[in-house]
Amino acid sequence: MTVKCLLSMSEMRLVRGKYSLAFDHTWEGLYLANKSKNNIQRAKSHIRLARLYDMFSMDNEVYSHLSDALEISKDIYFENEEAVEQLIASYMNLAVKERKSGNYEVALLYLDSCLVNERVVERNQVEMPFINAERGYIMLQLGALEKADNFLHVSHKFTEEKDVTYRTNINMYLGELKLKQKDPDSAIYYYNEGLNLIKTKKYRSDLMPDILRRLSEVYKTKQKTYRAYNYLEQSQKVADSMLQLRNMTNGELFEIKDSYLKSISQKNEQLAEQKLVIAENEQIQFRLKIILAFAVLLVVVISIIYRMRSKLKRTLMAKRETEMESQLKEEQNKAKIESKSKELTSYALQLIDKEKDIDELLDVLKNESPASYKSLNYKYKKGAKDLWDSFNLRFTEVNDQFYTQLKVKHPDLSITERKHCALIKLKFGTKEMARILNIEPHSVHISRSRIRKKIGLQRSDRLEDYIANI
Numbered sequence: 001m002t003v004k005c006l007l008s009m010s011e012m013r014l015v016r017g018k019y020s021l022a023f024d025h026t027w028e029g030l031y032l033a034n035k036s037k038n039n040i041q042r043a044k045s046h047i048r049l050a051r052l053y054d055m056f057s058m059d060n061e062v063y064s065h066l067s068d069a070l071e072i073s074k075d076i077y078f079e080n081e082e083a084v085e086q087l088i089a090s091y092m093n094l095a096v097k098e099r100k101s102g103n104y105e106v107a108l109l110y111l112d113s114c115l116v117n118e119r120v121v122e123r124n125q126v127e128m129p130f131i132n133a134e135r136g137y138i139m140l141q142l143g144a145l146e147k148a149d150n151f152l153h154v155s156h157k158f159t160e161e162k163d164v165t166y167r168t169n170i171n172m173y174l175g176e177l178k179l180k181q182k183d184p185d186s187a188i189y190y191y192n193e194g195l196n197l198i199k200t201k202k203y204r205s206d207l208m209p210d211i212l213r214r215l216s217e218v219y220k221t222k223q224k225t226y227r228a229y230n231y232l233e234q235s236q237k238v239a240d241s242m243l244q245l246r247n248m249t250n251g252e253l254f255e256i257k258d259s260y261l262k263s264i265s266q267k268n269e270q271l272a273e274q275k276l277v278i279a280e281n282e283q284i285q286f287r288l289k290i291i292l293a294f295a296v297l298l299v300v301v302i303s304i305i306y307r308m309r310s311k312l313k314r315t316l317m318a319k320r321e322t323e324m325e326s327q328l329k330e331e332q333n334k335a336k337i338e339s340k341s342k343e344l345t346s347y348a349l350q351l352i353d354k355e356k357d358i359d360e361l362l363d364v365l366k367n368e369s370p371a372s373y374k375s376l377n378y379k380y381k382k383g384a385k386d387l388w389d390s391f392n393l394r395f396t397e398v399n400d401q402f403y404t405q406l407k408v409k410h411p412d413l414s415i416t417e418r419k420h421c422a423l424i425k426l427k428f429g430t431k432e433m434a435r436i437l438n439i440e441p442h443s444v445h446i447s448r449s450r451i452r453k454k455i456g457l458q459r460s461d462r463l464e465d466y467i468a469n470i
Contacts, residue, residue: 003029003041010048016202023052043072043086047093054097055206066094077116084116092127095134104138111135129158130166137173140180148177168197168204172211175218184218191215209239395422405470412454420447424467 006029013022030045046069053061073086095110111131136151156170171194178187194211197203212235219228396403399422406413406421413421416437423433434441452463 003033003036003038003045006032007041007044007048010052014052019052019055023049026052039072039076040083040086043069043076043090046072047089050093050097054100059101062097066090066097070094081117087116088114092130092134099134099138104142107138108135127164129155129162129164129170132158133166133170133173136177137169140173140177145177145180148173149181152177163201165201165203168194168207168211171197172207172214175211175214179214179218184222187218188215191218209235212238392419392422395426399425402470409470410455413451417447417451417454420444420451421467421470424448424464425470427464 006025010022010025010029013019013025026045026048030042030049033041033045046065050062050065050069053065069086070090073090076083077087091110091113095107095114098104098107098110111134114131132151132155136148136155139145139148139151152170152174156174159167159170171190175187175190175194178184178190191211191214195208195215198205198208198211212231216228216231216235219225219231402422402425403418406418419437420433423436428436430441430444433444437444448463455463455466457463457466
């Protein structure tokens with residue numbers, strides 16, 4: 001609301017010729033609009049400054065502010081396609097500036113750009129009378145009098161009862177058109193109508209010197225030199241007065257601009273200091289947050305490590321206990337197996353001793369009682385077979401996985417060769433193995449050679465060591 005009031009006050013100062021105050025209000029409005037980031041008021045402030053600078057023929061400033069207004073207006077339009085008013089206003093003011101600079105084709109392009117989309121005309125969002133007035137004047141300058149006549153009269157008709165400042169411009173344009181159409185009386189009518197609007201409504205008082213000068217030229221063509229001189233004198237006085245006022249204002253303008261820039265600089269310095277303090281506070285807060293986060297993380301990590309260590313300690317203790325139990329059990333089993341193996345070996349040796357005794361007795365019977373020898377020898381052969389079966393049963397009880405693992409590792413070993421391996425595991429000699437198996441010692445040596453070959457042992461490898469590890 002403050003910016004709106006300042007821009008309205010600027011317009012009032014402009015109408016009354018208080019240019020320095022008009023500048024002052026507009027610059028203040030722009031500052032507040034920038035501070036509040038109100039794009040609509042920013043665009044309006046830039047357009048108002050452009051119009052003020054245009055009165056002092058400061059073209060660089062005019063184009064700079066109009067360009068800023070156009071960019072802001074485009075941003076507004078891209079965010080909301082219904083908000084076209086500021087975009088239209090920016091294009092209109094650029095069209096007017098290009099027309100004043102004599103760039104008529106560019107001005108026409110900007111006027112066409114005012115029709116942003118189809119809805120603009122349907123909703124009366126664009127001032128068609130103003131656009132028609134500008135087009136009419138451009139056509140007038142380009143020599144298309146018929147088109148100029150049509151545009152200007154349509155514009156004049158639509159604004160006749162409306163409170164718009166550019167009615168003065170329309171009347172001035174019509175006066176110039178009538179002069180080119182060789183109708184001086186109509187030209188005088190429209191020029192006087194324009195002067196009347198300036199005097200009664202204060203519409204575009206800056207156009208008064210031009211209108212008075214044009215009236216002078218019309219009366220000169222009508223040979224009314226006294227009136228022509230009178231209007232020319234009035235034009236010169238008004239122009240001198242305005243020039244003097246503008247010269248005074250021009251100095252004030254730079255003072256205003258300097259004070260504005262100085263004010264902006266001071267405010268920017270204050271903002272910079274505040275931002276620096278805020279940045280330092282934010283940095284301190286950020287550091288505190290990092291320290292707090294690190295402390296929390298440290299507590300969490302320590303807690304996790306403590307829990308993991310406790311868990312690991314319990315796991316290691318459980319594993320150690322399990323290993324100890326397993327080792328104890330293994331030792332017990334080993335001791336048991338060793339004990340039974342000793343028993344088995346002792347049993348086998350006892351049987352071998354018995355078999356020796358029986359052999360000696362059979363030798364005696366063979367010489368002294370051949371008839372008894374034959375029957376007892378048959379019985380002995382059967383007893384030898386029973387001897388192996390009894391031994392093998394006891395061996396399997398003690399070494400229950402031996403035959404299974406041996407078969408998995410070396411499936412091509414025969415049953416007899418597996419028997420030999422079992423006896424080798426119990427560390428029996430060749431004669432003892434031959435006795436238990438009821439074969440010749442020579443056959444035992446042949447069997448051992450076959451076993452080594454099938455297992456794949458080198459010359460340096462001992463068969464007893466290999467079998468012992470199964």
